[in-house]
Structure formats: C-alpha cells, structure tokens
Amino acid sequence: MPETILSDSTGLAYRGKISRHSVFEPLKILVGPDAEEFLINEELICRQSRFFKTACRNLLTTGDIEISSEFIAITAPQSAGSEVIEQRYAQWEQLRRCYSLGDELLAPAFKNATMDCLITVSDYLITDHNVFPCRMVQELEIIYESTHPRSGLRMLVVDLAIKCMGIESFSDLDMSRPCLAEFCSEMLGRVSTLLRDCMDDDDLDTLDLAYPWDIDSSEYHYELTIV
Known part of the structure; x- marks a missing residue:
C-alpha cells in the first residue's frame, strides 16, 4: 500500500495508507512527534476536515500548505474509475x-x-x-x-x-x-x-x-x- 506523509500548518506529520483495492479502507493517521496512531474512516475525516478532503483528492497546492517530497496521491487509480x-x-x-x-x-x-x-x-x-x-x-x-x-x-x-x-x-x-x-x-x-x-x-x-x-x-x- 502506498504511504502518504503530510504536514499541515501546525507542523504535525500525518501518514495515510489506503488500499488500491478498496477506497473505503480506513486511513492510518500518525499524529505528532510520537507518531500516535489512529484509524479513521476516509469519508468521516473528509467530512470533518477540508485539509484531508483536499489531500485525498490530490488537489493540494504548495501555496496552501507544506507537502513533503514523499507525498503520494491516495486517490484510487483512474483506470478503476x-x-x-x-x-x-x-x-x-x-x-x-x-x-x-x-x-x-x-x-x-x-x-x-x-x-x-x-x-x-x-x-x-x-x-x-x-x-x-x-x-x-x-x-x-x-x-x-x-x-x-x-x-x-x-x-x-x-x-x-x-x-x-x-x-x-x-x-x-x-x-x-x-x-x-x-x-x-x-x-x-x-x-x-x-x-x-x-x-x-x-x-x-x-x-x-x-x-x-x-x-x-x-x-x-x-x-x-x-x-
């Protein structure tokens, strides 16, 4: 599964993993310097957070927030539309x-x-x-x-x-x-x-x-x- 590392304006790091076989698998989010782990439903977190909604759709721009070089889109592949x-x-x-x-x-x-x-x-x-x-x-x-x-x-x-x-x-x-x-x-x-x-x-x-x-x-x- 691809690994995603995101960083918002607070400086906290987020890692998300999502299966390419199902867009409904929970995202694994690692928060803070101690990498505390949370499993969160994708629809729920996108409903509550514009940050994650934008990230999940690969619409982030470098002008909005900082994105590390390891950032990989976690949307489903286009071939599986x-x-x-x-x-x-x-x-x-x-x-x-x-x-x-x-x-x-x-x-x-x-x-x-x-x-x-x-x-x-x-x-x-x-x-x-x-x-x-x-x-x-x-x-x-x-x-x-x-x-x-x-x-x-x-x-x-x-x-x-x-x-x-x-x-x-x-x-x-x-x-x-x-x-x-x-x-x-x-x-x-x-x-x-x-x-x-x-x-x-x-x-x-x-x-x-x-x-x-x-x-x-x-x-x-x-x-x-x-x-």
Whole structure:
C-alpha cells in the first residue's frame, strides 16, 4: 500500500495508507512527534476536515500548505474509475438503508449521523464523477415510499436534483407514477421557496442553491429534543 506523509500548518506529520483495492479502507493517521496512531474512516475525516478532503483528492497546492517530497496521491487509480463509481453507488444505497433503519428504530441521532455520511458520498458522486445518486426510478420510489414529506432524505435528493439535473432530464418522466409526481412537486416547491426568499431580499440576481456539502448539514437533520 502506498504511504502518504503530510504536514499541515501546525507542523504535525500525518501518514495515510489506503488500499488500491478498496477506497473505503480506513486511513492510518500518525499524529505528532510520537507518531500516535489512529484509524479513521476516509469519508468521516473528509467530512470533518477540508485539509484531508483536499489531500485525498490530490488537489493540494504548495501555496496552501507544506507537502513533503514523499507525498503520494491516495486517490484510487483512474483506470478503476467505473469500479469506484459502483462502490460509491453501493455505499450510498447502504447508507440510505441505514437512514430507513433509523426511521424504524425512532433513532434521530443515528439518522443525523447517517445523513452526514450520505452528504459526503453524494459529494464524491457528483463532484468527482458527475452522476446523480439515484440512477433508477425504482430507487426514488423506495425513498418516497419509506419517508414522509419534509424528511431529511427527501430534502437531500430534491436539492441534489435541482443542482445536478437539467430540465431535459424530466421531459420523459411518467408523472402517473405517484413518487415521480411527488418528487417533481417537491422540487417546484423548493424552487418557489428560493424565489420567494430572493424576492423578500430584493436580490433576484443571486438566486442560487448551495450544494449540501457546502452548508451546515443540520439543514437536513432531524431536530433533536432535549428534555
């Protein structure tokens, strides 16, 4: 496995190892002069740290931070691109099922943690591969049959669709299917809300919807009640 040594502005050294056979193997991070070892899930650390998110995508520049000569990219090889996409799709579907499990168990904190991971994997699929997380109508049907209106999962899918799908993507949709009719209705409602907010601010020139990974993920969280 390739070894990566990184150094941030604090002067601490980081080493990361990742298998070329699976992009989901935990990263081994060695921190500090005593090289204290931590095993951290790649998606989790990339969600919490822009430093590691940038490093894992090989987007670092020498103007941002210092990089030692031993730095090796820890992204998956380009030749395995289609395999990586399939792994990301499988991970997104697994997380979608975890979210549904959180609904069944009435476990809001579990759902919120799962949502953070869904947002991270959505970022990979869209930013790195330019693909929408739901490939088939059946996947949308499962989401809409297993969630309620204003569900964080529905909100995430709707926002991703508004950002990623062109109008031509909806021209052949069968609106007689209840899930598709509800999906499009919620998208129109979301866009209407954005327009109304801009009108209230007298700023129609700046109508925009940020990607979910660029905003506070609590927008998609279930609100926890502390007694």
